[in-house]
Amino acid sequence: MKNINFDHKVVEMKNITKKFGNFTANDNINLTVHKGEIHALLGENGAGKSTLMNILYGLYQPTMGEIYINGEKTNITDPNVAIKKGIGMVHQHFMLVEPFTVAENIVLGMEPTSTLGTMNMKKAVKNVEDISKQYGLHVKPNEKIQDISVGMQQRVEILKALYRGADTLILDEPTAVLTPQEIKELIQIMRNLTTQGKTIIIITHKLKEIKEAADYCTIIRRGKHVDTVEVKSTTEDELASKMVGREVSFKVEKEQKQRGDVGLKIENLVVKDNRGIDAVRGLSLEVHVGEILGVAGVDGNGQTELIEALTGLRSITSGKVTVNGNDVTNKTPKEIFQNKIASIPEDRQKRGLVLDYTIAENMVLENYGEQPFSKNGILNKLEINKFAKDLIEKFDVRPNDETIKTRALSGGNQQKVIIAREVTNDPDILIAAQPTRGLDVGAIEFVHKSLVRQRDNDKAVLLVSLELDEVMNVSDRIAVIYEGKIVGIVDAKDADEKSLGLMMAGGGSQQ
Ligand SMILES: Nc1ncnc2c1ncn2[C@@H]1O[C@H](COP(=O)(O)OP(=O)(O)OP(=O)(O)O)[C@@H](O)[C@H]1O
Ligand SMILES: [Mg+2]
Numbered sequence: 001m002k003n004i005n006f007d008h009k010v011v012e013m014k015n016i017t018k019k020f021g022n023f024t025a026n027d028n029i030n031l032t033v034h035k036g037e038i039h040a041l042l043g044e045n046g047a048g049k050s051t052l053m054n055i056l057y058g059l060y061q062p063t064m065g066e067i068y069i070n071g072e073k074t075n076i077t078d079p080n081v082a083i084k085k086g087i088g089m090v091h092q093h094f095m096l097v098e099p100f101t102v103a104e105n106i107v108l109g110m111e112p113t114s115t116l117g118t119m120n121m122k123k124a125v126k127n128v129e130d131i132s133k134q135y136g137l138h139v140k141p142n143e144k145i146q147d148i149s150v151g152m153q154q155r156v157e158i159l160k161a162l163y164r165g166a167d168t169l170i171l172d173e174p175t176a177v178l179t180p181q182e183i184k185e186l187i188q189i190m191r192n193l194t195t196q197g198k199t200i201i202i203i204t205h206k207l208k209e210i211k212e213a214a215d216y217c218t219i220i221r222r223g224k225h226v227d228t229v230e231v232k233s234t235t236e237d238e239l240a241s242k243m244v245g246r247e248v249s250f251k252v253e254k255e256q257k258q259r260g261d262v263g264l265k266i267e268n269l270v271v272k273d274n275r276g277i278d279a280v281r282g283l284s285l286e287v288h289v290g291e292i293l294g295v296a297g298v299d300g301n302g303q304t305e306l307i308e309a310l311t312g313l314r315s316i317t318s319g320k321v322t323v324n325g326n327d328v329t330n331k332t333p334k335e336i337f338q339n340k341i342a343s344i345p346e347d348r349q350k351r352g353l354v355l356d357y358t359i360a361e362n363m364v365l366e367n368y369g370e371q372p373f374s375k376n377g378i379l380n381k382l383e384i385n386k387f388a389k390d391l392i393e394k395f396d397v398r399p400n401d402e403t404i405k406t407r408a409l410s411g412g413n414q415q416k417v418i419i420a421r422e423v424t425n426d427p428d429i430l431i432a433a434q435p436t437r438g439l440d441v442g443a444i445e446f447v448h449k450s451l452v453r454q455r456d457n458d459k460a461v462l463l464v465s466l467e468l469d470e471v472m473n474v475s476d477r478i479a480v481i482y483e484g485k486i487v488g489i490v491d492a493k494d495a496d497e498k499s500l501g502l503m504m505a506g507g508g509s510q511q
Helices: 049-056 079-084 102-107 121-134 150-163 180-195 207-213 236-244 303-310 333-338 348-352 359-363 381-394 411-424 441-456 468-474 497-504
Strands: 005-020 023-035 038-043 064-069 087-090 168-172 199-203 216-221 224-230 262-272 278-288 291-296 316-323 341-344 429-433 460-464 477-482 485-491
Touching: 005 049, 005 199, 023 038, 023 049, 023 064, 023 199, 023 216, 038 049, 038 207, 038 236, 049 087, 049 168, 049 199, 079 087, 087 150, 102 121, 102 150, 121 150, 150 168, 150 180, 180 199, 180 207, 207 236, 216 236, 224 236, 236 441, 262 303, 262 460, 278 291, 278 303, 278 316, 278 460, 278 485, 291 441, 291 468, 303 316, 303 341, 303 429, 303 460, 333 341, 341 411, 348 411, 359 381, 359 411, 381 411, 411 441, 429 441, 441 460, 441 468, 460 468, 468 497, 477 497, 485 497
Parallel strands: 023 224, 038 199, 038 216, 087 168, 168 199, 291 460, 291 477, 341 429, 429 460
Antiparallel strands: 005 023, 005 064, 216 224, 262 278, 262 316, 477 485
16 A cells, blocks of 8 residues: 555545436446555446546536546546546547557557658657556557457557556456456556556456455445445455445355256367467367356467357358257358357457347347237337337346447446347357456346356356356356367366366366
8 A cells, every 4th residue: 555645636526426318327426536546446237437437537527526636626528638637548448440550559649750740650669668668568569459469459558548648547347358367467567557656446347356456446336436445454245245235146056957968069160260270170069958068268269269150150161060950050140040049249249239229129139020029021119129128127237228229338238138138039059158248246146147047947058258267156067178179078066276277278187
């Protein structure tokens, strides 16, 4: 706590209220952040965290309330004002220009110029290198954004804010897309930043990270401020129950169950990645009905390509996929859907939803052409809305309004819409890729229960997740993927983190 200057309030948000129409996203919230502090914002999906930070960054105007920056009342009318006042923000979804280099992205809009007024790229690269070194970010200025990992892209976003003179950095769910190793590195970077006088506000759902990295934590529930606590004198359980207003179970309850026949069969599958290199290299796997088979592995070992191949989004070079004996190799997504395979995709914004469609429209995305949703080619809006209302109720989607666009939903609520749709189609096979990424603990509990319910109803569930805890908790059997192949399968009750970790790193299954 040595870095915090309690006499210096860098940010004070007082009685902030934000309404969207009749809906109150922030209800009289207070937030004080001191210089040098790492302050976590915790709350359920849709609690209003991103909204509050978008207000601080000038993207939204509060309906009521005041903001003080360094003790001075400030009217943050747009992000330019925020930046001038030393506030930077890295969003939940990055906003980089993919074909541009790291340095070009960082200096975009404020390029250093040479005497002739043309852009001085050499100087830009040097500037970027200097800041990168100062805070231990280690980016390579000349690489293109499209060629670097998500973790690196995030560092570029951080550098972009620092380059614009940010003293206070807002990080909106920075770890949701990172691997465990990248998370460790990010925490180290945050520490470097605060020892050099920067202040950080971080939104995260991961209580472990809050315990590890944050000094203070402010909890928001349904738009209201619940508490601000000193992190070292609180527990993960306390944080969780403050956040959802009830006790949360971190353990997945499931009964012993005899698995049935093979539902999904994958034989010698070979699939290429975007660069044309084999990412899945002769993978074989059988998922039985009545079981959850979890695939554990380090990111980038062919998981994404496997899922895309199984759901018809990527072509299969060789090998065979069958569902209940029917060949579905290289079928279109529609044919695969008709073969009763449902999927919860990894990237909910690109693959799972049409963001400019309403919740109701997204709920029937795959079967709007069928009865009762349409008849003789004419949509029956009444039936669609009734169906959507029912699912919103059952899956606790907030806000409870089928007519709003899914773009306006919080990340967790977008995920609930997809799960509601996919599970309700009553599939034989459910493929779930990173199904709880970015979700709060209450929503995670819900998703896990939904997966177990599918299994109990004799469906075959394939779970692919980078969260080892999740795979170990939810699965009946665990398959480890490494370099595009399954290198070992263990019963979940015999699995331990250490030996799985070893296999995930290519260490074999013997020890
Ligand atoms: N532009 C908007 N128009 C209408 N409603 C909105 C808008 N932005 C946010 N909301 C609503 O305000 C509520 C709070 O959303 P917000 O994005 O702040 O949640 P969050 O706490 O960041 O959730 P998550 O953890 O899922 O990201 C949500 O119910 C959301 O649907
Ligand atoms: Mg958010």
